[in-house]
Amino acid sequence: xxxxSIIRKIKKKEKEMRILMVGLDxxxxxxxxxxxxxxxxxxxxxxxGFNIKTIKYQxxxxxxxxxxxxxxxxxxxxxxxxxxxxxxxxxxxxxVRRLDDCRSELExxxxxxxxxGASLLVFANKQDIQGALKPAEIVKVLNLDAMDxxxxxxxxxxxAYTGEGLLDGFxxxxxxxxxxxxxxx
Amino acid sequence: xxxxxxPESKQPGLPAGVLDPVAQKKHAAMLDxxxxxxxSRLEQSAARxxxxxxxxxxxxxxxxxxxxxxxxxxxxxxxxxxxxLAADLASAxxxxxxxxxxxxxxxxxxxxVAENSYFLPSYEVRSSxxxxxxxxxxxxxxxxxxLPRKKFSFRNKTSKKDPGFLVKQIEETSKAATEKPxxxxxxxxxxxxxxxxxxxxxxxxxxxxxxxxxxxxxxxxCEIYLKGRLRSxxxxxxxxxxxxxxxxxxxxxxxxxxDCLFVLASHQIxxxxxxxxxxxxxxxxxxxxxxxxxVRFAPYRLSYEGLEEELxxxxxxxxxxxxxHVDDFKWLRAVQSPNWNVIPEEELMDTINxxxxxxxIL
Numbered sequence: 001x002x003x004x005s006i007i008r009k010i011k012k013k014e015k016e017m018r019i020l021m022v023g024l025d026x027x028x029x030x031x032x033x034x035x036x037x038x039x040x041x042x043x044x045x046x047x048x049g050f051n052i053k054t055i056k057y058q059x060x061x062x063x064x065x066x067x068x069x070x071x072x073x074x075x076x077x078x079x080x081x082x083x084x085x086x087x088x089x090x091x092x093x094x095x096v097r098r099l100d101d102c103r104s105e106l107e108x109x110x111x112x113x114x115x116x117g118a119s120l121l122v123f124a125n126k127q128d129i130q131g132a133l134k135p136a137e138i139v140k141v142l143n144l145d146a147m148d149x150x151x152x153x154x155x156x157x158x159x160a161y162t163g164e165g166l167l168d169g170f171x172x173x174x175x176x177x178x179x180x181x182x183x184x185x
Numbered sequence: 186x187x188x189x190x191x192p193e194s195k196q197p198g199l200p201a202g203v204l205d206p207v208a209q210k211k212h213a214a215m216l217d218x219x220x221x222x223x224x225s226r227l228e229q230s231a232a233r234x235x236x237x238x239x240x241x242x243x244x245x246x247x248x249x250x251x252x253x254x255x256x257x258x259x260x261x262x263x264x265x266x267x268x269x270l271a272a273d274l275a276s277a278x279x280x281x282x283x284x285x286x287x288x289x290x291x292x293x294x295x296x297x298v299a300e301n302s303y304f305l306p307s308y309e310v311r312s313s314x315x316x317x318x319x320x321x322x323x324x325x326x327x328x329x330x331x332l333p334r335k336k337f338s339f340r341n342k343t344s345k346k347d348p349g350f351l352v353k354q355i356e357e358t359s360k361a362a363t364e365k366p367x368x369x370x371x372x373x374x375x376x377x378x379x380x381x382x383x384x385x386x387x388x389x390x391x392x393x394x395x396x397x398x399x400x401x402x403x404x405x406x407c408e409i410y411l412k413g414r415l416r417s418x419x420x421x422x423x424x425x426x427x428x429x430x431x432x433x434x435x436x437x438x439x440x441x442x443x444d445c446l447f448v449l450a451s452h453q454i455x456x457x458x459x460x461x462x463x464x465x466x467x468x469x470x471x472x473x474x475x476x477x478x479x480v481r482f483a484p485y486r487l488s489y490e491g492l493e494e495e496l497x498x499x500x501x502x503x504x505x506x507x508x509x510h511v512d513d514f515k516w517l518r519a520v521q522s523p524n525w526n527v528i529p530e531e532e533l534m535d536t537i538n539x540x541x542x543x544x545x546i547l
Binding site for chain 2: 025026042043044045046048070071072073094095096097126128129130131132161
């Protein structure tokens, strides 16, 4: 029995998924996590460090690591890469000026070997804001179509403010991870 | 009995004492079973030959074809009948079982071909199977027409929008992309940009299209009044400016400002690369600074007609004291960061009354 199959067995028993939420500051990572967990989102402070949330989702238990996106602490993101099953990249679709930053940070992240097997969900957040770029435009700007063909990825437009699109995104992510790790049980 | 038993027990292979009554019984039972088995085999083969005798004609191609054609006609007739039923509203509930019956007949036909395929020429097998698939298709179209299912659709994030919208949106983006590959430049959000020494007044009204974001960038020595509610505010590269704003429902992002004054109310505020700037804030969360120095903080000081109500609508009706709880990402120690401080009482400016400042056509 190989190591991989042992790991699969252990994961299967616990039905756990480890999900890493990253993205530039002000993109709405913490708001997404709290919204999906049904918590108050009106008094969230910018994340100084990280938050961990364990959420029961369908029959799985998601360990969501929500890591702060300020420039100073982006270099610490790599401390959270180990054993990540799903990567959630959050984009502020209304912050047109920093989309270049957003793309280059994502590119750097995807070069990371420890994340090479992780499913990638890109949330085009803040769709409720007038003038925000549409999901199809975000795909273009981030050049997602040029990504490595082996990567499982999906871009979902959402609004953490209204909650729209969040479940669509997480449904895809959880299904995709489940079909990889648990082989669709 | 005794003398007879004697020689028997001496028989080789059946030693006396070993062949006790239990074993004897077993032996008898076994013989019985064998006899039964033989008998049933005989019976079965007799039945088979009888059956073969009863339908000797069936193992012929023409007989099969006749029967197949007959079944096929009956299925077609049944389908016709279903269509007639559908035309009559009263009999509509009977439609479903009827259609199911047709499906069963088709399945029977399928089995008939399979059972007889061993003696049929391959052409006949193929053409029969083809005929069956035509029937299946006919049934499917009939049930789709006659019994429309509830519309099945994937849950779609854009379900609220009309389908034409999506197409239009894709067309638009592809058009935009072909015209200018640099998308961000095409779609600047509303805002004031690249100005010097001006006064800007903007009144935001709650409109049907909802609240939007607003940008102030590359301004020098300007005075900006933003009255009314905003969804989010981006501020980039301002020097020597004064910004007075009504409540921002979401977040404010400030980068690269110098020698400025900001009076802002918002859910969140992030300040990057600010020098020598004063902030008068009301916030629902803690403000953060990163790469700043000489920044000072104080409570919100703005008034105009209707501001109080707007603040309340945005959950900013009450002073939270958060303006003084600044997190400095460049100073993660417990002692006070040298990069910021609270504006002392005697240096606080007076509350700005912007009631008389009206939007002008600039």
